[in-house]
Amino acid sequence: MGKIIAGQYLSLDGVTESGWTGLSPAISPMDPITAPYFNDAQVQQAVGELMAGNDAMLLGRTTYENLKGFFTSQSGPYFDAVNAMPKYVVSTTLESSDWNNTTVLSDNLVKEIAALKDRHRQIGIGGSGTLVRWLIAENLLDEMQLLVFPLILGGPGARFYAPDQTPATFTLTDCRALDCGVAALTYTRQEAN
Numbered sequence: 001m002g003k004i005i006a007g008q009y010l011s012l013d014g015v016t017e018s019g020w021t022g023l024s025p026a027i028s029p030m031d032p033i034t035a036p037y038f039n040d041a042q043v044q045q046a047v048g049e050l051m052a053g054n055d056a057m058l059l060g061r062t063t064y065e066n067l068k069g070f071f072t073s074q075s076g077p078y079f080d081a082v083n084a085m086p087k088y089v090v091s092t093t094l095e096s097s098d099w100n101n102t103t104v105l106s107d108n109l110v111k112e113i114a115a116l117k118d119r120h121r122q123i124g125i126g127g128s129g130t131l132v133r134w135l136i137a138e139n140l141l142d143e144m145q146l147l148v149f150p151l152i153l154g155g156p157g158a159r160f161y162a163p164d165q166t167p168a169t170f171t172l173t174d175c176r177a178l179d180c181g182v183a184a185l186t187y188t189r190q191e192a193n
Contacts, residue, residue, distance in 0.1 A: 002117045003142035004058060006125040006132045007050045009038075010160050011149050016129050017157030025153045037149050042178040048078075050145050054085065056120040058113070060128035061091035067126075068099045088116060088123075090131050113140055129160055137166035143188050144170065150181035 009027045010016045011034075017026045025031055029038035037043055059067065064087075071082050087102040090113075094104050105112045113135070116123055125132060135141035170187035177183055 002120045002122055004113070004117065004123045004125065004135060004140060005050065005053075005143040005145060006128075006135070006141055007047065007145045007147075008127070008129070008132070008160060009034075009147050009149065011151045011153040013152045013154065014159040014161055015153040015155070015157040016127070016160045025151075025155060026157055027149070027153070033151060033153070034149060037147075037180055037182055040178065040180040040182070042180065043147060043182055046145075046147060046176075046178070046182075046184045051082075051124060051126075053122045054124035056086040056088065056116065056123045057082070058088050058090065058116070058123050058125045058128070058131070060131035061089060061094050063127040063131075064089040064091070064094070064097075064099070064102075068097075072099060086120070088113075090128075110138055110140070113138075129158060132160075133162055133165055136168045139168075139189075141168075141189060143173075143186065146183075146185045146187070148183040148185060150183075 008016060011027060015025075015027060025033045027034055029035055071079055083100050085101065087099060089097060089102060089104050090106070090109060091104055092106050094106075097104055125135075132141060132144075169190040171190055172185065173188045174186035175183065
């Protein structure tokens with residue numbers, strides 16, 4: 001059985017808000033406060049290692065809409081691999097997709113996503129905080145790989161963990177301090193007793 005792994009950038013105070021929302025400061029390669037971390041070679045290597053293991057992607061609608069334009073306008077080995085990879089978008093409002101090899105999931109999501117774990121070895125999620133919180137609540141998320149930036153961003157940006165988040169227990173299975181101060185943390189979901 002495959003696993004679902006969420007890769008997330010976040011600040012010390014849990015901000016995950018992306019720059020495409022127009023908020024600043026934000027966790028974004030375009031934000032002057034956080035851009036140096038995105039452009040760091042070790043951070044890029046950590047992201048590349050996570051993505052290299054994926055044989056499918058799972059996305060929320062907002063992340064899908066923002067990534068689609070970026071990836072389809074680029075070419076090269078990395079972009080070509082993502083564009084060709086099977087992608088699944090969880091949405092109750094999106095009816096179809098014009099991004100190559102993309103399927104919209106909107107019916108019995110627990111059953112559909114559980115079935116994906118039977119079809120794929122590793123399904124990666126980048127961003128999609130609402131989806132990740134839902135997967136945690138439904139006991140479908142197997143692992144989180146967090147890149148924690150050494151910053152307190154404050155402000156109104158969205159936080160990774162919502163106040164009404166369903167409790168879940170994870171075990172720290174890897175921890176690396178990158179030279180730029182980013183902590184690369186891997187947490188694996190503990191089975192319910």
